[in-house]
Structure formats: C-alpha cells, structure tokens
Amino acid sequence: xxxKHSKTKAAGAGKPPLLWLVPLAVVLxxxxxxxxxxxxxxxxxxxxxxxxxxxxxxxxxxxxxxxRNFYYMLRTTVIFVFFSVVxxxxxxxxxxxxxxxxxxxxxxGTVCVRTISLISMVIPGVVIGIIWKMxxxxxxxxxxxYMIQKLGFGPVPFLTSPNVALVSATVANVWRGTxxxxxxxxxxxxxxxxxxxxxxxxxxxxxxKRLIHITLPSMRNxxxxxxxxxxxxxxxxxxxVMSLTGGGPGRSTEVLALSVYNQIxxxxxxxxxxxxxxxxxxxxxxxxxxxFRIQQRGEVQ
Amino acid sequence: xxxxxxxxxxxxxxxxxxxxxxxxFLYPVLWVLSYSFKTVPELFSVPPKFLPQSLQLDxxxxxxxxxxxxxxxWNSFYIVVLTMLGTxxxxxxxxxxxxxxxxxxxxxxxxxxxxFQMISPIVIAIPLYNYLSRxxxxxxxxxxxxxxxxxSIPMAVLNIKSYLDTIPKEIDEAAIIDGCSHWQILTKIHxxxxxxxxxxxxxMIMVSLWGQFVVPFILLNxxxxxxxxxxxINLQSSSEAITTxxxxxxxxxxxxxxxxxxxxxxxxxVSAMTAGAVKG
Numbered sequence: 001x002x003x004k005h006s007k008t009k010a011a012g013a014g015k016p017p018l019l020w021l022v023p024l025a026v027v028l029x030x031x032x033x034x035x036x037x038x039x040x041x042x043x044x045x046x047x048x049x050x051x052x053x054x055x056x057x058x059x060x061x062x063x064x065x066x067x068r069n070f071y072y073m074l075r076t077t078v079i080f081v082f083f084s085v086v087x088x089x090x091x092x093x094x095x096x097x098x099x100x101x102x103x104x105x106x107x108x109g110t111v112c113v114r115t116i117s118l119i120s121m122v123i124p125g126v127v128i129g130i131i132w133k134m135x136x137x138x139x140x141x142x143x144x145x146y147m148i149q150k151l152g153f154g155p156v157p158f159l160t161s162p163n164v165a166l167v168s169a170t171v172a173n174v175w176r177g178t179x180x181x182x183x184x185x186x187x188x189x190x191x192x193x194x195x196x197x198x199x200x201x202x203x204x205x206x207x208x209k210r211l212i213h214i215t216l217p218s219m220r221n222x223x224x225x226x227x228x229x230x231x232x233x234x235x236x237x238x239x240x241v242m243s244l245t246g247g248g249p250g251r252s253t254e255v256l257a258l259s260v261y262n263q264i265x266x267x268x269x270x271x272x273x274x275x276x277x278x279x280x281x282x283x284x285x286x287x288x289x290x291x292f293r294i295q296q297r298g299e300v301q
Numbered sequence: 302x303x304x305x306x307x308x309x310x311x312x313x314x315x316x317x318x319x320x321x322x323x324x325x326f327l328y329p330v331l332w333v334l335s336y337s338f339k340t341v342p343e344l345f346s347v348p349p350k351f352l353p354q355s356l357q358l359d360x361x362x363x364x365x366x367x368x369x370x371x372x373x374x375w376n377s378f379y380i381v382v383l384t385m386l387g388t389x390x391x392x393x394x395x396x397x398x399x400x401x402x403x404x405x406x407x408x409x410x411x412x413x414x415x416x417f418q419m420i421s422p423i424v425i426a427i428p429l430y431n432y433l434s435r436x437x438x439x440x441x442x443x444x445x446x447x448x449x450x451x452x453s454i455p456m457a458v459l460n461i462k463s464y465l466d467t468i469p470k471e472i473d474e475a476a477i478i479d480g481c482s483h484w485q486i487l488t489k490i491h492x493x494x495x496x497x498x499x500x501x502x503x504x505m506i507m508v509s510l511w512g513q514f515v516v517p518f519i520l521l522n523x524x525x526x527x528x529x530x531x532x533x534i535n536l537q538s539s540s541e542a543i544t545t546x547x548x549x550x551x552x553x554x555x556x557x558x559x560x561x562x563x564x565x566x567x568x569x570x571v572s573a574m575t576a577g578a579v580k581g
Contacts (some may be wrong), residue, residue, distance in 0.1 A: 016398055016401070016402035016404045017394075017398070017483050017484075018398070018404065020394035020395065020397070020398055021394075021395055021398060021410075023390075023391050024391045024392070024394075024395050024454060024458075027391060027447070027450060027451050027454065028414075028417065028451060028454065030447075030451075031425065031429070031447065031448050031450075031451035031452075032417050032420070032425060032451055034428075035424075035425040035427075035428040035429055036420070036424065036425065038428040038431075039424055039425075039427065039428055042428065094318070095322055098315055098318045098319070098322075101311070101315060102315050102319070105308070105311065105312060105315070107312060107315060107316070109316075109319060110319075112323075113319045113322055113323060115564070115567060116322065116323050116326050116327050117322055117326050118563075118567075118571070119326055119327070119330065119560070119563070120326065121508070121563070121570075121574075122508050122511075122556070122559040122560055122562075122563040122570075123330070123512070123556050123559070123560070124511060124512030124513075124514065124529065124530045124533075124555070124556070124559075125512055125514060125530070126512070126514050126530040126531075126533050126534050127512075127530075127533060127552050127555060127556055130333075130533065130537055130548065130552055131329045131330065131332070131333050131552070132329060134329075134332060134333055134336060134545065134549065135329050135332060139345075140347040140348075141344065141345050141346055141347050141348075141349045142349065143332060143349050143351075146347075146348050146349050175325070175326070175329065178326075180574070183571060183574050184574075232419050235421070236421035236423075238421070238423055238514065238515050239512070239514035239515065239518075239530065239534075242514075242534065243533075243534050243537055257421055257423050257515075260423055260424070260427070261423060261515075261519075264427055265519075270427075270431075273427065274427070277423070277424045277427065280421055280423075280424060281420060281424055284416070284419045284420045284421060284424075285416055285419070285420075287419055288412070288415050288416040288418070288419040288420075289412075291415065291419070292412050292415055
C-alpha cells in the first residue's frame with residue numbers, strides 16, 4: 001500500500017492526513033482483497049475445501065465449459081435476473097408514480113402506501129423465502145392454491161414443478177426488490193422539473209405522454225442506477241432462494257451464487273466452485289464500473 | 302365540470318392502485334403473522350382461514366422456550382451494534398479525506414471501495430472459511446464482526462462522504478485559521494453537523510446486517526452462536542408441515558426489531574437509501 005504515501009496534491013486545507021486510511025486499508029486488504037485474489041488463484045487449482053494439497057490446472061474452467069449443468073444454471077440465472085429486474089423496475093415505477101400523483105392531488109394515505117411498499121426492505125432474505133414458501137403451500141390449506149382453485153383453475157405446483165418453481169422464485173424476488181426501485185424512482189420523480197410538466201400540460205400533453213416524454217427521460221440517471229442495483233442484488237441472491245427452494249426441484253432454481261455454494265460445500269469441489277465465483281466477481285465488477293460511471297456523469301451535470 | 306369529474310375518476314383509480322399495492326406487500330407478512338397464532342388443526346383447515354381463532358401465544362411461548370431464537374436475536378443485536386461502532390471508527394476519517402481532499406488516486410480508491418460494496422459476500426466467505434478452519438477460528442463472533450465491518454465499510458464511507466460534501470469548505474478554512482487540526486474539524490464540526498445523516502446511514506447498514514446470511518451461514522456451525530437469519534433457516538430445515546406455526550412465530554420474532562425500527566425511524570432510513578444513489 002505504498003501508493004498511499006505517494007505525492008499528493010491537496011485542494012483542501014493543507015496536507016491530507018493519509019495515514020487515516022491505513023486501518024481501513026488493512027481491514028479491506030485482509031477481508032476483501034486477499035481472499036478475492038485467493039479465489040482467483042484457487043479457481044486454477046484442483047483443491048478441496050480445507051485441504052492443502054493441490055496442483056495448478058485449468059481443469060476447473062474446462063470442466064465448467066463442457067458441463068451441461070453449468071449452461072442450465074446460467075439459463076436459470078439469466079431468466080431469474082431478467083424478469084426480476086424488469087418487474088422490480090416496472091412495479092417500483094408504477095408505485096412511485098401513483099404515490100407521487102396522489103401526493104399532488106392531496107390524497108390521504110399516500111404515506112401509508114409508501115411505507116407498506118417498503119416493508120420488504122427490512123425483512124431478511126431468509127425470512128422472505130420462508131414467507132413465500134408458506135404462501136406457495138401446495139396442500140389444500142395453502143392460501144394461493146385455494147384462491148386459484150376458487151377461480152376454477154387446477155392446483156398450481158408452485159414449488160414442485162421445475163419451470164413453475166423458477167417463476168415462483170422470481171415472484172418472491174420481485175416482492176423483495178421492488179422496495180428499492182420504488183424508493184429510488186420516487187426520489188427521482190421528485191427531481192423532475194414541475195415547470196416543464198406544467199408547460200406540457202398547458203400544451204395539452206396527456207398524462208401518459210408527459211410520463212414518457214418528460215418524466216422518464218429526465219430520470220435517466222436514477223433509472224440506470226436503479227437497474228444496476230437491482231441487477232447486483234439479484235445476481236447476488238442466495239439467502240432467499242436457499243430458504244424458498246434450496247435450488248430445487250432438481251437444480252431448476254439453482255442461481256449463480258447458490259451454484260458457487262453447492263459446488264464447494266455440496267460437491268466439495270473448491271476449484272470448480274471458485275471458477276464459478278470468479279464469473280460472479282467479474283459480473284459484480286462490471287456493474288460496479290457502470291454504476292461508478294453513471295454517478296460521475298450525474299456529478300458532472 | 303368535466304375536469305372535476307375526471308379528477309374524481311383519477312382519485313378512485315389511484316385508491317384502487319393503492320389497495321392492490323398494499324395487498325401485494327402486506328398480505329404475505331400478515332399471512333405469516335396469522336400462522337403464528339394458529340393451532341395445529343387450524344394449520345390444516347380447508348379452506349384456509351385467514352384469521353386465527355384467537356390470539357393465543359402458545360406458539361411464541363414454545364419457540365422462546367424450545368429453540369434458540371431469542372439467543373439468535375440477541376446475537377444479531379450485539380454483533381450488529383458492535384459492527385456499526387467499528388465501521389464508523391474506520392469509515393468516518395476516510396469519508397472526511399475523500400470529501401475534503403483531492404489527492405492522487407482518490408477517485409480510483411473510491412471506485413475500488415465501491416467494487417467491494419457490489420461484490421457478493423459469498424465470494425470472500427469461501428476462502429475465509431478455508432483459512433479460519435485451519436487456525437480454528439470458525440464459530441468466532443469477533444472474526445464475524447471484523448468481516449461484517451469490512452462488508453459495511455464501502456456503504457458507510459461513500460454515503461457518509463456524500464453527507465460531508467454538503468458542509469461548506471469555508472467552515473473548514475475558518476477552523477484551520479483558528480488553529481484546529483483535521484481531527485478536531487472532523488470530530489468537533491463535521492460529525493456534529495452531519496449527525497442525522499450519519500445516524501441514517503448507520504440505521505440502513507444495521508438493517509441490512511440484520512439480514513446478513515451467507516457469511517455467518519458459512520463461518521458458524523454452532524446453533525447457539527447463530528444470528529437470526531441462520532437460526533431461522535436452521536429451524537426451517539428441522540421443521541415440518543406440522544410445525545409451520547412455530548416457524549412462523551420465530552420469523553415474526555426475528556423481523557420484529559427491524560420492522561419496529563423501520564416504522565419509527567422510517568424517515569432516516571429512507572433518506573440514507575436515497576442520498577447515496579440519487580444526486581441532484
């Protein structure tokens with residue numbers, strides 16, 4: 001970390017006390033940087049967990065790329081992430097717009113709706129999985145299936161049919177992540193210029209047109225930030241799926257992060273698990289980079 | 302006249318939307334709450350009953366007496382509080398530096414820190430398990446707290462920085478002329494001025510740590526030491542259809558602290574959530 005002591009130019013007052021960064025750097029080095037580098041190193045070995053014997057090899061990557069299960073897992077992850085993010089954003093936007101509209105019309109209860117829509121934010125992922133497992137109870141005393149049967153449809157195998165289970169997991173994840181979209185987009189809407197909206201209204205633009213042509217374009221940055229954060233949140237999902245389906249039935253809901261865990265602790269294949277983890281790291285870094293760029297663009301403006 | 306009519310229509314439409322939103326978000330939680338009061342026959346009643354027959358507390362009594370849930374909640378509580386204190390000690394000076402100085406590599410360092418915020422904790426939990434199991438430090442809360450601190454640092458540094466950014470530089474300059482050191486500026490001016498922002502960020506971090514799962518799941522294997530999330534999944538894996546009401550009661554206990562804090566201090570948490578991500 002000798003770069004911390006390199007020559008510095010202070011725009012503020014006097015010399016920056018760079019030594020203040022040392023404790024933080026030590027913690028990050030120990031807990032983040034070293035383990036991260038180690039995961040990358042381990043992905044090029046054939047080691048097992050807890051073991052010290054290994055050889056360097058690229059067998060893990062080779063075996064991933066020829067493994068049909070890997071592509072199946074990728075497909076599962078992509079479906080899960082894509083639909084989660086789309087619906088989190090749309091639903092979050094719908095709630096944000098309707099709450100904002102209600103506030104402008106002076107409706108009662110907007111604070112209440114806003115609070116309710118944020119409740120999932122404070123519930124641990126594990127609990128969200130448990131809650132939705134109870135909702136998706138397939139027995140006759142299960143709530144959702146009871147209502148669906150009342151409507152004249154057959155019982156839905158929410159968590160026992162591979163394809164339906166993936167939809168169920170996505171629904172639960174939308175329930176979990178919408179709150180974050182909602183609050184970001186709600187704040188984004190508040191920054192849209194009221195003058196322009198009013199001018200458009202005078203010109204006779206409909207509410208829909210104002211949303212599409214004025215509100216949404218001026219919220220570009222917030223929308224982008226929101227999508228990135230949803231992507232990261234969903235790619236990193238582990239806890240909720242763990243308690244909802246455990247990755248099953250079969251491997252139908254085994255998403256990326258869960259796959260890392262299963263490779264290492266289920267199949268005791270540290271090398272292969274680390275290789276999958278490296279893929280997750282790369283995805284995380286790409287998204288961090290995009291996020292950083294968006295924020296910088298926001299600051300320049 | 303027409304305008305007024307369409308307004309009423311809009312209002313009714315909005316209320317319908319509000320009702321749908323509320324049902325979607327509240328119903329699952331209320332369903333579990335209702336489970337937590339049910340008796341075994343009620344669990345299996347067809348059609349399912351939304352309301353329990355009575356608000357009997359037997360299920361709660363059972364999980365408090367026969368599971369580690371209270372211990373788990375206590376573990377989470379003290380781990381989260383200690384983590385937060387440690388995080389602030391490390392993050393505040395860094396936030397001050399990033400906010401007040403333009404030094405070389407400052408931007409790159411901030412980007413570096415941001416990356417850590419985005420990286421899934423499972424990635425670091427694996428090698429850490431590898432080392433810790435070799436030196437017999439699994440099942441250790443102190444180590445867990447250190448890892449939690451590392452996980453919280455990015456969010457703390459970057460968010461607190463954005464609060465410190467709003468303090469005018471002129472104040473610092475005046476303080477320096479009066480002979481204040483940077484440490485004094487930070488502790489006597491910046492922290493008191495932005496205390497509500499710092500509290501907001503801390504609350505947000507504590508709420509997210511409350512739900513932290515993957516790190517303790519991998520690094521702990523003693524049920525007495527589990528925090529809430531791991532305790533609950535442990536309970537779930539040992540529970541069956543016939544004990545769902547106990548699991549429900551344990552879940553309600555597990556989410557009660559953060560839910561109450563959220564309902565009471567909503568304003569702070571929401572402001573922290575948005576301050577970091579939305580600028581101008």
